[in-house]
Every structure is written in structure tokens, then in C-alpha cells.
Amino acid sequence: MALISDGSFIEDDWRRLAEEEALPKAGKVIVSLARLQHALEVLGTESTLGVIVPNTTELSALIEALPRLELVSISFPAFSDGRGFSLARLLRRAGFRGELRASGRLVADQYSHAVGCGFDKIEIPDELAERQGEEQWRAALNAYAMSYQRGYPGRGSILEARRRAARP
Amino acid sequence: MTAVDLRVAQRPNAPLTTYRYDEYDAAFVRERVAEFREQVRRRLSGALTEEEFRPFRLMNGLYLQLHAYMLRVAIPYGTLTARQMRRLADIADKWDKGYGHFTTRQNLQYNWPKLVDTPDILEALADVEMHAIQTSGNCIRNVTADHFAGVAPDEIEDPRPTAEFLRQWSSLHPEFSFLPRKFKIAVTGAEHDRAAIMVHDIGLRIVRNAAGETGYQVVVGGGLGRSPFVGKVVGDFVPRHDLLAFLEAIMRVYNRFGRRDNKYKARIKILVHEKGIDDIRADVEAEFAAMDRSVFAHDPEEFERVAGFFAPPPYETLPRDSQMLRAAKLETPAFANFADVNVSAHKIPGYAIVTVSLKPIGGVPGDATSDQMRVLADASERFGFGELRVSHEQNIILPHVKQDDLFALWLMLDAAGLATANAGLVSDIIACPGMDYCSLATARSIPIAQAISKRFADMSRQRRIGKLGIKISGCINACGHHHVGAIGILGLEKKGQESYQITLGGDPTFSASIGEILGPGVTSEQVPDVIEHLVDFYLAEREEGEAFIDTWRRIGHARFKDALRREGEDGADI
Amino acid sequence: MANFKHPQILIASNLTDGEVVFLGASGWERDHRRARVALNAEEAAALEASGKRDISANRVVDVYLADVEIGGDGAPTPMHYRERMRVKGPSVRLDLGKQAASGGAP
Numbered sequence: 143m144a145l146i147s148d149g150s151f152i153e154d155d156w157r158r159l160a161e162e163e164a165l166p167k168a169g170k171v172i173v174s175l176a177r178l179q180h181a182l183e184v185l186g187t188e189s190t191l192g193v194i195v196p197n198t199t200e201l202s203a204l205i206e207a208l209p210r211l212e213l214v215s216i217s218f219p220a221f222s223d224g225r226g227f228s229l230a231r232l233l234r235r236a237g238f239r240g241e242l243r244a245s246g247r248l249v250a251d252q253y254s255h256a257v258g259c260g261f262d263k264i265e266i267p268d269e270l271a272e273r274q275g276e277e278q279w280r281a282a283l284n285a286y287a288m289s290y291q292r293g294y295p296g297r298g299s300i301l302e303a304r305r306r307a308a309r310p
Numbered sequence: 311m312t313a314v315d316l317r318v319a320q321r322p323n324a325p326l327t328t329y330r331y332d333e334y335d336a337a338f339v340r341e342r343v344a345e346f347r348e349q350v351r352r353r354l355s356g357a358l359t360e361e362e363f364r365p366f367r368l369m370n371g372l373y374l375q376l377h378a379y380m381l382r383v384a385i386p387y388g389t390l391t392a393r394q395m396r397r398l399a400d401i402a403d404k405w406d407k408g409y410g411h412f413t414t415r416q417n418l419q420y421n422w423p424k425l426v427d428t429p430d431i432l433e434a435l436a437d438v439e440m441h442a443i444q445t446s447g448n449c450i451r452n453v454t455a456d457h458f459a460g461v462a463p464d465e466i467e468d469p470r471p472t473a474e475f476l477r478q479w480s481s482l483h484p485e486f487s488f489l490p491r492k493f494k495i496a497v498t499g500a501e502h503d504r505a506a507i508m509v510h511d512i513g514l515r516i517v518r519n520a521a522g523e524t525g526y527q528v529v530v531g532g533g534l535g536r537s538p539f540v541g542k543v544v545g546d547f548v549p550r551h552d553l554l555a556f557l558e559a560i561m562r563v564y565n566r567f568g569r570r571d572n573k574y575k576a577r578i579k580i581l582v583h584e585k586g587i588d589d590i591r592a593d594v595e596a597e598f599a600a601m602d603r604s605v606f607a608h609d610p611e612e613f614e615r616v617a618g619f620f621a622p623p624p625y626e627t628l629p630r631d632s633q634m635l636r637a638a639k640l641e642t643p644a645f646a647n648f649a650d651v652n653v654s655a656h657k658i659p660g661y662a663i664v665t666v667s668l669k670p671i672g673g674v675p676g677d678a679t680s681d682q683m684r685v686l687a688d689a690s691e692r693f694g695f696g697e698l699r700v701s702h703e704q705n706i707i708l709p710h711v712k713q714d715d716l717f718a719l720w721l722m723l724d725a726a727g728l729a730t731a732n733a734g735l736v737s738d739i740i741a742c743p744g745m746d747y748c749s750l751a752t753a754r755s756i757p758i759a760q761a762i763s764k765r766f767a768d769m770s771r772q773r774r775i776g777k778l779g780i781k782i783s784g785c786i787n788a789c790g791h792h793h794v795g796a797i798g799i800l801g802l803e804k805k806g807q808e809s810y811q812i813t814l815g816g817d818p819t820f821s822a823s824i825g826e827i828l829g830p831g832v833t834s835e836q837v838p839d840v841i842e843h844l845v846d847f848y849l850a851e852r853e854e855g856e857a858f859i860d861t862w863r864r865i866g867h868a869r870f871k872d873a874l875r876r877e878g879e880d881g882a883d884i
Numbered sequence: 885m886a887n888f889k890h891p892q893i894l895i896a897s898n899l900t901d902g903e904v905v906f907l908g909a910s911g912w913e914r915d916h917r918r919a920r921v922a923l924n925a926e927e928a929a930a931l932e933a934s935g936k937r938d939i940s941a942n943r944v945v946d947v948y949l950a951d952v953e954i955g956g957d958g959a960p961t962p963m964h965y966r967e968r969m970r971v972k973g974p975s976v977r978l979d980l981g982k983q984a985a986s987g988g989a990p
Contacts, residue, residue: 222365222448224488228565231485235601249362251349258484273357285345288334290478293605294485300334300478301612308611354900356942374946376970377981379902407980422980424901674976745966746974749946756976806964 143245144271146253146264149280151271156192156213165189172215175199178207194245197226201236208238215265218246227259234260234295250274253282257296258289327697328389329474329619331439338481339436342443346370347429354426369449369487371417371442372428375749381420381428382445383435385700387455387473387497388416388707390440392687392696397438399683405431410683412668412676414740414791415494416454416700417445421747449487450480450561456498456505457701460620461709463657467516467524469497469505471617472553479554486561490568491576493561494533506702508532508541508822509794511578512560515820517547525549530560530590531582532822534788539579540822542587544594550613552598555606559597563590623695623710628660632713645720647769648731653716662713664694665733666706666723671767675741675759676704685726693719702791703740705733735772736780736845737763740791744784744801745808751784753801753808758782758837765838766845775845778858781816794818796858797841798825810837814844814870815862826867828874840874847873890951893919893960894931895967896944904970904982905944907931912944914982916971917959921952 145154158172159165165173165184172192173181181191192213195204204214214233216226230242244256245265256264264279288298331339346366353363367373371382383398390398398418402410405427406420413419423431435441445452453473460468476495480486486493498505499516507513513529525547532541548556560578567585569575582590639646654663666686669675678686686706690698693715699707711719723729732738739762742748744755759782766772781795785802792798798813810832813825832840845858847870852861862870893916894907905912906919913919922928928949935947950967952960962968973981 221362222488223570224448224486224565225570227485227488228562231562249358251345251358251366252488255482255484255487278352278357281348285348286341286482287337289484290338290481291483293602296484300338301609303334304332304612304615305609308615354942360899360939360945374897374902376966377902377904377973421974426900745969746976751966754975756974760976808965 143265144268146266146276146279147262149253149276149283151276151279154265158194170212172213175203182207182210192241195229197223197229199229201229201232204233205236208233208236211238211240213241213243214238215243215245216261218244218248221247221249221252227255230256230259230261250278250282253279254286254289254296257283258291258294260295326619326621327623327695328391328470329386329616335478336436336439339439339441339443342370342441342482343429343432343436346432350425350429365447365488368447369444370428370432371445372423372425373446373749375421375747376745376751377747378422379425379428380747381423381431381442382413383418383420383440383442384445384452385416385418385440386452386477387459387470388457388700388702389459389470390698390700391438392691392698394438394440395683395687395690395698397434397440399680399687401431401434402680402683404434409677409679411674411743412678412700412704412706414702414704414742414789415445415452416457416702417452418700419743421743443481446492447487448489448491448493450476450483450489450493450495453477453480454494454496454505454510454702456500456503457699457707458504458654458663458709459499459699460622461656461658461661461663462500462502462504463655464501465499465657466501466518467499468617468620469499469514469516470620471613472499472514472516472526473497474616474619475554475613476557479557483561486565489561489565490570491573491578493564493578503819504701506791506794506818506822508820509534509538509791509818510541512557513541514553519547523549526553528556528560531579531587533577533579534791534793535577536574536786537580537583538788538793538824539583540824541579542582544587544591549608551608552603552606553608555601555603556594556598558606559594559601562597563593567593622658623697625658625661625710626712628658628712628714630659632660632716635713635716638717642717644724644731645717647773648720648729649716651731651735651773652733656710658710660713662711662716664708664711664716664719665701666708666728667730667732667738668705668728669732669738669759669763670727670730671732671737672760672764674756675739678706682726682728685722685728689719689722692722703734703738705738731769732772734777734779736766736775736778737772739763739780739782740795741782742784742789744782744790748784750787751801752786752803753784753810754834755782755784755790755799755801758799758801758810758834761834761838762841765842775849776857778845779816779818780841791818792816793824794822795825796862797844799837802831804831808834810834812837812840812844814867815859817859828867828871843874843877844870888925888928890963891954891960892922892928892931892949893952893962894922894935894947895919895950895962895970896935896938896947899942899945907934912938916962919952919960921954921960922949 156170170190194215243263373380411419455469455473496505496510497514509532515527528545529541530544652665694708739759741755741759745751781791782799783790783792794816800811812828816825817823908918951963972983
């Protein structure tokens with residue numbers, strides 16, 4: 143998998159645990175939602191924990207664990223399945239400040255949507271990264287100076303700018 | 311592009327008539343063009359596969375159809391200026407085949423653009439503050455509104471400032487651009503619904519409460535297509551202050567819980583139907599309560615800024631009725647017919663709303679040549695403050711014409727083949743492009759419309775029949791709104807042949823109803839006969855002043871079915 | 885492959901301009917009469933394989949096999965009315981599409 147952050151491909155310092163793999167005592171590991179409860183019980187504070195969740199996950203399934211999570215990765219079963227965008231919004235609204243990843247076959251043209259919904263990293267298959275190189279992700283990130291929406295992070299809001307202009 | 315732009319520069323004293331871009335809007339649309347130019351380049355290079363490119367080209371209105379690509383240009387809330395209309399004509403000549411097709415969602419379609427030319431077409435549109443953003447795709451589509459907005463006597467408030475607000479809010483929405491399916495919003499501010507809000511994913515009706523505050527009745531889950539539904543009220547009175555937050559809440563509920571396992575069950579109407587409106591309302595209200603609503607709170611200054619663009623043009627003070635109009639009608643019977651049928655009451659004394667029919671007898675419904683578009687642009691400048699509208703009935707509206715000018719306007723339209731006096735009559739047929747153009751179609755629509763129109767070519771017979779909406783779709787997706795036609799016609803394939811299913815009793819207004827199937831499908835040749843029998847039966851049965859739908863509601867579907875069966879037994883060829 | 889019933893041609897849309905094209909003896913043709921005709925399931929599969937390669941090469945999109953009948957002159961004509969529309973153009977505008985080039989004749 144390739145990891146994109148701020149328009150660049152970066153090294154991933156997290157490790158995604160396979161289902162059969164034992165929990166390590168230390169390090170940054172990502173577990174499945176099914177193993178989350180167990181991992182929280184077993185792992186001490188020296189481990190840094192992340193979870194990968196389906197895009198259909200209810201916020202209630204994560205809310206208690208959120209304070210102990212450093213990373214939430216939301217799977218996108220298809221790039222055209224936008225449920226992950228809403229889930230990201232809900233997680234940020236619930237106060238989650240850790241790393242939020244979109245994981246799946248997202249295309250570069252969705253980058254600013256993802257950032258707007260609170261994602262800070264995108265994880266895509268290597269084969270897709272070969273076709274859609276860093277420059278395409280960077281271009282997508284910079285395609286628009288501002289957006290019409292308010293309350294979505296990322297770009298500046300056109301409505302806010304108009305307000306400022308109207309009230310000097 | 312700048313050089314071309316000067317040629318069509320706005321006349322200095324022209325009134326605003328519609329929203330004008332500020333620097334932010336202009337920059338945004340240019341950025342969208344640049345982005346699409348890159349997307350096309352990446353598609354051609356293979357960086358994007360067709361599967362990946364498809365949603366992005368659709369979100370810019372670009373389809374691949376039976377013979378070529380098709381570009382659907384947005385005409386937000388159906389309002390455009392003379393300058394914009396001229397640009398549409400120029401594009402038709404330069405990059406297409408000299409004509410365009412006005413659609414049931416107040417947009418314009420070009421049937422022959424090349425993929426490699428579309429970025430330049432979008433650039434040419436951006437010059438005149440137009441775009442093709444979100445005219446397709448699983449996103450919030452171009453917002454439609456009453457085509458008599460701002461001039462209708464029965465209006466509480468012009469719906470276009472609201473529609474423009476929603477256009478901006480929905481443009482490239484970070485969260486709601488990859489929805490389960492397309493999402494259509496319509497707004498009306500009048501007592502009579504001309505925007506078909508009951509059959510949209512969200513319909514907004516501007517209302518006033520007992521305290522005199524303006525708000526919105528919010529209807530959700532209407533829609534046509536494979537499973538037609540009339541929308542249900544999800545918010546009886548949503549104050550303007552909360553409108554965007556309320557819509558965000560609906561969209562989030564839909565984005566999370568709308569079905570994605572079956573494309574035919576993915577519209578919000580299915581979610582509303584399966585969960586029930588009470589559950590949906592509870593979900594929406596819970597989401598509404600949980601969100602930070604201050605972010606979406608109504609911004610009165612911004613609303614006023616937008617509304618200012620739709621201020622009334624500088625009308626003259628005129629007597630209520632025009633002597634010139636009366637005299638011209640007496641002198642020229644053909645004009646009198648036009649004035650009686652295609653002219654509607656205006657809220658300002660001495661003015662009128664003119665419907666220019668794009669349904670000449672035997673013509674292609676909704677098509678206009680580039681020359682006709684230029685005539686319409688000229689006519690709007692000479693007689694109507696340079697403003698035009700597109701109706702969901704696929705006609706063009708000149709919203710503010712002096713009654714004194716109607717005759718001169720009629721002469722001008724007549725010379726361009728644009729004076730067919732059939733607005734709302736039996737030959738004013740709504741039809742989707744059908745299998746003559748559309749890759750989804752199962753049968754042709756246009757030739758059916760043409761055959762019916764020719765059958766009723768006698769205009770005095772059409773006037774005797776009166777208002778009667780025939781709507782034709784070439785597949786179950788129902789772009790021709792057949793479900794809500796007083797007479798609806800659906801083209802299907804049956805054993806390798808085109809077959810047409812007829813429905814009766816559809817109604818697109820506040821009293822919305824979905825048409826009922828008349829019987830087995832008929833062949834294309836039989837359709838005009840069947841329609842004629844139905845119309846004759848209605849004429850025999852109707853009471854004074856009764857429209858087709860009223861007679862049908864009064865005497866019932868079975869009587870119409872029986873009448874048609876008797877005709878069949880009497881040896882007619884149906 | 886069991887459902888091979890009629891001769892078939894491979895039909896597609898050209899990526900850059902969207903025009904309907906047909907796989908011929910040496911590449912894509914704009915005239916269906918020059919289409920290569922598959923007379924059995926193996927030949928049809930070979931057509932489809934060529935089509936898939938050209939999808940990957942970003943030359944064509946929306947590629948599929950269409951049943952045809954062979955006329956007296958040996959040229960294929962699609963059997964379904966949808967594809968018959970595609971080899972001509974809109975039935976309501978005989979001046980447009982492929983039919984326009986051939987003088988509007990069917």
C-alpha cells in the first residue's frame with residue numbers, strides 16, 4: 143500500500159496486524175474492529191493503537207475507545223462509496239484528533255473531498271499509486287483555492303471570505 | 311477566450327435578472343474547468359481508467375450515449391440571460407451540430423460533443439458564468455425552481471435566491487458527492503406547484519407561519535423511475551435560519567443509510583419507503599440536534615446579496631389591460647390563439663409571461679436550433695429585459711413582456727417557427743430523448759411524440775380539448791416524467807420490439823399522483839389511436855370546465871379502461 | 885459460450901470523440917459493413933479479447949458483442965433495433981450521424 147500525506151507519498155510507520163498475528167508489546171499497530179476490545183484490554187500504554195473499520199461502522203461502536211486510539215482507518219470498499227466521508231465527519235465531530243485514514247481504491251480526484259471531511263492520510267494499493275503518482279495527488283489537493291461550504295476543514299470558505307469583505 | 315467574451319459583453323444598461331458571479335464564483339468555475347481539462351488528459355493517458363473517470367465526467371455533465379458523447383449544461387433554476395443564450399447557440403455551432411435539447415430539468419444538452427473538445431466548451435461556458443457542474447452523477451444535481459419565479463401572481467417569495475444558495479452549498483460538497491445515487495432538489499415559492507416538488511428527492515415549498523416568518527416545508531423521498539413515489543413531509547416548517555443544517559442532516563442520513571446494494575433501490579425514496587417517514591424524520595432530527603448548527607445558520611447578509619440579483623427589472627407603470635393587445639387579437643386570429651394559450655398572467659399590471667413552445671407540430675420536443683436560440687435571445691432583449699427561462703415542460707419562457715409588445719413579439723417568433731400556440735395543450739408533449747440518442751433507453755420517445763402531435767395537428771381541436779399533459783419516457787428511468795402525465799407513455803422492449811405502456815391519472819403538482827396502467831403495451835403505430843380514443847372518451851364524459859385529470863378522478867380508471875376495450879372490440883386496430 | 889446463436893460483431897465507442905466503431909480486420913472501423921464477423925463462439929471470444937486489449941490501451945470504451953444477420957452482399961446488419969440505431973444515427977434526424985455521410989439512405 144502507498145500512503146499519501148499533504149500531497150506526498152510517505153513511509154508508513156504503522157503496521158497493520160493480520161488477524162492471526164499476535165499483538166506486539168510495543169509499536170504502532172492497527173487492528174481490526176473485531177480485535178479492538180481485546181487489544182485495548184491486553185495492551186499497555188506503551189503500545190500505540192489504531193483500528194481499521196468498515197465504512198458502515200456506527201459511531202457508538204468506537205466512541206468509548208476513541209480516547210485511546212491514535213489512528214482510525216476507514217475502509218472504502220469502492221471509491222464511489224461515499225459512506226466513509228460521513229463516518230469521518232462523525233468521528234471528528236465526536237472529538238477524535240488522531241490520524242484519520244481513508245483506505246481503499248480512492249482516486250486522486252477525491253483527495254480534497256477526503257481532506258474536507260477530516261481525513262489526513264490516504265492509503266491506496268501500490269498498483270493504483272503507479273498510475274496516479276504523487277504529482278496527481280498534489281494537483282488534486284491544490285485544484286481549488288476555496289470551497290463554498292462552511293464548517294469543513296481544508297480550504298477556505300467562500301462564504302466566510304464574503305462575510306469578511308462585507309464587514310471590513 | 312477573452313476575445314470572444316468581448317463580442318458578447320453584457321449591454322451596459324441591462325438589468326441583472328439573474329445571479330452574477332463574484333470573483334469567488336468566477337475563480338471556482340475556472341478551477342473546475344482546469345480540473346476537468348486535467349481529468350480528460352489523465353483519462354487519455356490512462357492514468358484514469360474509464361471506471362474511475364466516469365463519475366468525474368458525469369459530475370461535469372458528460373455522458374457517453376448511443377452515437378456520441380452528450381454534454382448536459384446546467385441552467386440553474388432555469389434562468390438565463392440573452393448573452394448566455396447566445397453563447398449556447400455559438401457552442402452548438404462551433405462544437406456540436408447546430409442545435410440543443412432543453413430538458414425536463416431545465417438544462418440544455420448537446421448531443422455530439424467530442425471528449426477532447428469538452429474542456430474548451432466548458433471554458434466557453436465559464437466566460438458567460440455557466441458550467442455543467444453536477445448535471446449528472448451520484449451527487450446533488452442542478453437545483454430546479456418554478457419557471458414563473460419572481461413574476462407569478464400566486465407567489466409568496468421568489469424561490470431562486472434559495473435555489474442559488476443551494477447551488478453554492480451543493481457545489482463540490484466534500485461529503486455528499488459520492489451518494490448512493492443521484493439527488494434532485496426543486497424549490498417553489500408559489501401556491502401552484504410548477505416545479506413538481508412532490509416528485510423530487512427533496513422538494514422545498516416556501517411558506518409563512520402564523521407569526522409571518524418565512525420558512526420551508528420540506529418534502530422528501532419523492533421520485534419517478536422504476537418505483538415512483540410521491541414525497542412525504544419531513545419538516546412542516548423549517549425556519550430559513552435552519553434550512554442548510556436541516557438539509558445537511560437529511561443528506562448525512564441518506565449518505566450513510568441509503569441502499570448501495572442495488573442501483574434501482576438506491577434513491578432516498580426507497581430509504582423513506584422501507585424505513586417509513588417517521589423513522590427517517592427521527593433520524594434527521596437526531597442528526598440535526600447533534601450537529602453544530604451555528605456553522606450552517608442562515609446568513610441574512612449573504613441571502614440579501616444573492617436575492618438582490620433577482621430584484622424586479624425596471625417595470626413601467628401601465629394600465630392593467632392593453633388596448634393594443636385587444637385590437638391586435640381582434641385583427642389577427644392566429645395571434646389571438648397564441649395570446650390565449652401561451653400567455654400567462656403577470657404580477658405587474660400591463661405585463662405578461664410568454665411561453666415559447668419548443669413543440670412545433672411534428673417537431674422534436676425541446677429541441678432548438680442555434681438560430682432559434684439567437685432569435686430568443688434577441689426577443690428577450692427587445693421585449694423582456696434580456697431574461698429567459700427554461701421550463702421543465704421543455705419550453706422557453708419570456709418572463710416580462712409588455713402586453714403592448716405581445717403582437718410584435720409574436721411576429722418575430724412566428725418568423726422563426728417559434729409561435730406554436732400549444733402551451734399546455736395535447737401537443738405540448740414532454741419527451742425524453744429516448745433511443746434516438748440515449749444509451750439507457752429501451753424504446754424511442756421522440757417519434758411517438760411526433761406522431762401524437764401530428765394526429766392532433768388541428769389547433770382548434772387542441773383548444774377544444776384544453777389543457778392536457780402527455781409525457782413520454784423511453785425507459786423506466788422516467789426522464790420524460792410519464793408517471794405524472796395525465797396521460798403517460800412508457801417505451802419498453804417486448805420480444806425484440808418497441809412496446810408502449812400507457813398510464814392515466816398522473817399529476818405533478820401539490821395534488822401529486824402516480825398514473826395507473828391502462829392495460830397491455832401497444833405498438834408504436836397504435837399509440838396515436840389509443841390516445842385519440844382516450845381523448846374522445848374524455849370529451850364525451852367531461853363536465854363543464856373539467857380537465858382530463860379531473861374527469862378521470864371523478865369517473866374512475868375503470869371507465870377509461872372499459873371505453874378503450876370497447877373501441878378494440880368494435881374493430882379498431884388496438 | 886453456449887448461448888452463441890447468431891453471427892456477431894464487436895461494437896464500441898471511440899474514446900476521444902465517442903463515435904460508434906466496429907472491430908474490423910485491421911483495427912477499428914467507423915462503418916459497420918467493414919466489421920469482422922464472428923461465426924462461432926471461439927471467434928466471438930477472440931473479438932472480445934481484442935476489445936479488452938483496446939480498452940486497456942485507452943482506445944475504446946463500452947465494448948460488447950452484437951448479434952447480426954448477414955445480407956446478400958455479405959455485410960453484417962445488427963439484429964436488435966438498438967444497434968441498428970447505432971449503425972445509422974437518430975431516426976428523427978436523418979441528416980445526422982453515420983446515415984448522414986451515406987446520404988441518409990438506410
